[in-house]
Amino acid sequence: MASDRTAPPPFVRLAAHAVRWRLLSELARSDLRVRELVDLVGEPQNLVSYHLRLLRSSKLVTARRSSFDGRDSYYHLDLDRCADALADAGAALHPALRLLRAEPEEAPASETPSVLFMCTGNSARSPIAEALLRHRAGGRVEVASAGSHPRPRLHPHAVRVLRQHYGIDLTDQRPRHLGTMTGRRFDYVISLCDKVREACPEFDDHPRRLHWSIPDPDADGGGYPAFDRTATDIDTRVRHLHPILFPAPHGKAQP
Structure with a gap:
């Protein structure tokens, strides 16, 4: 069995799975419901729900009942927690690889969103x-x-x-x-x-x-x-x- 030192950090183990990475990628853009995630990921609902439970247990993803339809829940990705987990993963490989949060870029004068x-x-x-x-x-x-x-x-x-x-x-x-x-x-x-x-x-x-x-x-x-x-x-x-x-x-x- 791999020691704690050689085992991949928890975030790496979670995010490396293809379905979970797709879920993280979609939730990084917007809060979404299960049926929307099923359509976007292209996997059965029971499989998507299983991976969402793993992401929720890691506290990377949270869920809240919809105020429009209480039978639905919206899933939300905690980007700050992801940033911390990524930084820890880089540092676990080598101290020089600890990720630093980028400062906001100055927008070109011609671009006004x-x-x-x-x-x-x-x-x-x-x-x-x-x-x-x-x-x-x-x-x-x-x-x-x-x-x-x-x-x-x-x-x-x-x-x-x-x-x-x-x-x-x-x-x-x-x-x-x-x-x-x-x-x-x-x-x-x-x-x-x-x-x-x-x-x-x-x-x-x-x-x-x-x-x-x-x-x-x-x-x-x-x-x-x-x-x-x-x-x-x-x-x-x-x-x-x-x-x-x-x-x-x-x-x-x-x-």
């Missing part, structure tokens, strides 16, 4: 995502948010969490209807609500569709701590979105 965030009420999740992406991208992204059934105003806890933790003031912003986005061109349309994902309208130019399955912080009387957790989750996802919007030039090595 456009992103639309959607949720139902456009009062918390999607305006938080809009504000955080605009903040982190430093004005190098055209970003908007809207809702299928917009509320009269932003939730005060959403306004408060952005002001207290990120210095962002949304006091004067009002929720917008998805209909106001008709005719606008977007490179990416990102739903943050399971319900609005099912009701997403068609957009011109066929933008890339992504889904972030994030619970409504106002559900079940979560109060301000729920909005704090939601903003943290969204900020992590926005940070991971940045390299997708601004990929490193072809052939350029990452630090």
